[in-house]
Amino acid sequence: MRISAPGLFVGATWVGMVAAAVYFVARFAAADPFGDEWDLLTGITYQEPYLKWLWTQHNEHRLPLPKLVYTWLLNLSGFDARIGGLATVGILAALSLAFVIAARRLRGTTEYADAFFPIAFLNWGQFENYLIGFQVSFAMSVALACVWLLSALGWCERKQPASLKWMGIALVLLPLCGAHGLVYAPPLGIASLWFARSAPRFAKIYVGLTVSASWIICAAYFRNYASPEDHPHSTGIVASLKIALEVLSLGWGWVGQMTWPASGLLTAMFIAASAVLIVMAIRSQANERERLLTFAAVAAGCITMALGIGWGRSGFGPVAGFAVRYGILMLPLMAAGYLMWVRHGGRLCGSLVPMSMFTIAVLFLTQHCRTGIAEGRDSAAAMQAFANDLRAGMSPEELACNHPKLYPDAERFAARIRVLQVAAIPRYVPSMNRAKR
Numbered sequence: 001m002r003i004s005a006p007g008l009f010v011g012a013t014w015v016g017m018v019a020a021a022v023y024f025v026a027r028f029a030a031a032d033p034f035g036d037e038w039d040l041l042t043g044i045t046y047q048e049p050y051l052k053w054l055w056t057q058h059n060e061h062r063l064p065l066p067k068l069v070y071t072w073l074l075n076l077s078g079f080d081a082r083i084g085g086l087a088t089v090g091i092l093a094a095l096s097l098a099f100v101i102a103a104r105r106l107r108g109t110t111e112y113a114d115a116f117f118p119i120a121f122l123n124w125g126q127f128e129n130y131l132i133g134f135q136v137s138f139a140m141s142v143a144l145a146c147v148w149l150l151s152a153l154g155w156c157e158r159k160q161p162a163s164l165k166w167m168g169i170a171l172v173l174l175p176l177c178g179a180h181g182l183v184y185a186p187p188l189g190i191a192s193l194w195f196a197r198s199a200p201r202f203a204k205i206y207v208g209l210t211v212s213a214s215w216i217i218c219a220a221y222f223r224n225y226a227s228p229e230d231h232p233h234s235t236g237i238v239a240s241l242k243i244a245l246e247v248l249s250l251g252w253g254w255v256g257q258m259t260w261p262a263s264g265l266l267t268a269m270f271i272a273a274s275a276v277l278i279v280m281a282i283r284s285q286a287n288e289r290e291r292l293l294t295f296a297a298v299a300a301g302c303i304t305m306a307l308g309i310g311w312g313r314s315g316f317g318p319v320a321g322f323a324v325r326y327g328i329l330m331l332p333l334m335a336a337g338y339l340m341w342v343r344h345g346g347r348l349c350g351s352l353v354p355m356s357m358f359t360i361a362v363l364f365l366t367q368h369c370r371t372g373i374a375e376g377r378d379s380a381a382a383m384q385a386f387a388n389d390l391r392a393g394m395s396p397e398e399l400a401c402n403h404p405k406l407y408p409d410a411e412r413f414a415a416r417i418r419v420l421q422v423a424a425i426p427r428y429v430p431s432m433n434r435a436k437r
Contacts, residue, residue: 006112010100013115017122018093025085025130028376030383031427032390033081037134038407038416044071045423059228060312061178062221066137073136079425084133089122091139092328095146096121099335102150103354105157106343111351116338116358121331123365124372125254128324131379138328141181144170145298145332148188152294153339155195161203167192168210175217180329182221183308184301185214191297195290232315239318244310246321248303251330254371255364257322266360274299274337281344288344295340302333382406393430396421 003011033041036058043053044067054064070084077083096117103117104110129135148170155163171188174181189211196207234240248271249256249263256263278292285292306321313320334357341353386403394402400413407413420428 004110006114007110009112010110010115010118014093014097014100014118017096017118018089020124021089021092021122021126021130022086024124024127024372024376025082025089028127028380029082029085029131029133030380030387031080031082032383032386032406034132034379034383034406037081037132038413040067040070040134041416041419041423043067044074045419045425047419047422057226058178059231061137061180062176063137063178065173065176066134066140066178069140070134070136073133079420081133084136085130087136088126088129088139088328091136091143092121092126092331093118095143095331095335098146098150099339102153102339103342106153106339107350111354113351113354113358116354116361117335119358119361119365120253120334123253123361123368124376125324125364125368126328127254127372127375127379129328131376132325135325135328137178138180138325141174141177141184142328142331144174144177144181145184145188145301146335148174148184149294149298149332149336152191152195152297153291156291156294159198161200161206164192164196164199164203164207167195168206171210171214172217175214175221179308180305182218183305184298185218187297187300187304189214191293194293231312234311235314239314240307240310242310242318243314243321244303244306246319247306247309247326248330248333250322250324250327251334252360253327253364253368254324255367256327257319258367260322270337271299271303271333274340277340277344277349285344291343292340295336298332298336302330302336305329387427390427 039058042048043050043056054067055062058067069087073083073087074081099117100110100114103114124130129138148167151163151166151170154160155167167188171185171192174184174188192207192211196204199207245264245268246257246260249260249267251267252259252263256267274295278296281292282289309326310321313323338354338357342350344350345353382403382405386399386406389399389402396414396417397410399417400407400410403413404410407416417428
């Protein structure tokens with residue numbers, strides 16, 4: 001098969017962005033935990049009942065699937081937290097390539113603008129998700145939402161039950177990934193039931209069972225649920241909507257904060273225009289309604305997530321929505337929007353909007369690199385200082401007092417370092433460190 005110039009450009013961009021992301025993790029990420037990761041250690045090291053720990057809340061979230069996967073990753077790597085960042089890169093690399101292929105199927109050809117996917121998914125503006133291993137939990141919920149999206153598009157194109165199988169698997173696993181997965185269960189479940197109307201009888205039963213299982217897990221999620229006591233209450237609807245728009249603007253990357261409020265206006269216009277396009281296409285293209293429902297369901301889940309973050313984080317201040325880690329959660333919305341314009345934007349907008357998204361991603365790329373390098377260096381320096389003091393044989397109390405950036409509560413930090421000593425993780429046990437030297 002002849003490879004086109006746009007195909008070579010997009011392929012080369014993907015290879016370059018993947019290589020750059022892997023380099024970032026290898027250069028700046030650290031083997032030691034950071035922040036909330038320290039709170040997971042008693043479970044990861046099996047010093048509390050493991051099954052109970054998997055379901056126990058972590059802040060607002062129940063994260064049994066990410067906890068299980070992260071435990072496996074740490075055991076596989078010899079307790080090296082960098083494995084989480086590499087897993088995140090692997091997930092984002094696979095998704096960006098899958099969306100390039102999806103765009104080609106919807107359009108019939110690959111265009112230069114399709115390089116939007118590797119640039120938006122893999123830029124160094126994702127630095128927080130690369131530097132903190134357990135951020136793989138965000139990557140997992142994003143991956144499952146995107147698996148559902150791509151499988152649903154496959155169903156619309158080929159009507160093969162295998163597509164429904166993957167949709168069902170993703171739907172059951174999403175609420176096991178925390179609140180950022182749970183929000184997708186209602187819209188994706190409703191869309192799945194709609195698709196199953198034209199499926200074979202056994203496929204209808206399968207879809208019904210997976211949707212039911214997903215919603216049952218959602219109900220169980222809130223059984224004995226407790227809001228974190230140290231989190232301030234929401235400051236109202238207006239403040240929450242502003243925070244939600246901040247989160248949505250991170251779909252363009254971390255630079256969404258730097259260009260605020262222009263990024264918020266751009267995001268609102270993009271969502272509004274996409275909603276108008278869906279309504280118009282539904283009225284004029286009856287045979288495309290299932291595909292349009294696919295895009296709308298994913299967008300509904302992503303926007304609901306932003307609204308939930310807005311309500312839960314508005315008490316933290318007027319810029320709480322600009323936490324860098326939230327950017328990855330908005331990628332399904334951007335991907336669904338891109339593909340929808342490719343398919344339904346017509347001869348003009350079907351090229352203009354995707355090319356505009358690609359251009360914006362390219363324009364922001366330099367700043368994402370600059371900020372990523374600066375943040376990466378700062379993080380690497382702090383983590384290296386901790387590692388040096390650890391090798392020098394400092395006590396847990398001394399380590400906790402000297403390195404508040406890694407975890408702000410010194411008493412709890414010292415207790416968590418002891419957890420790793422009890423687990424006999426070599427680099428945390430002074431006698432083992434001396435033996436190595």
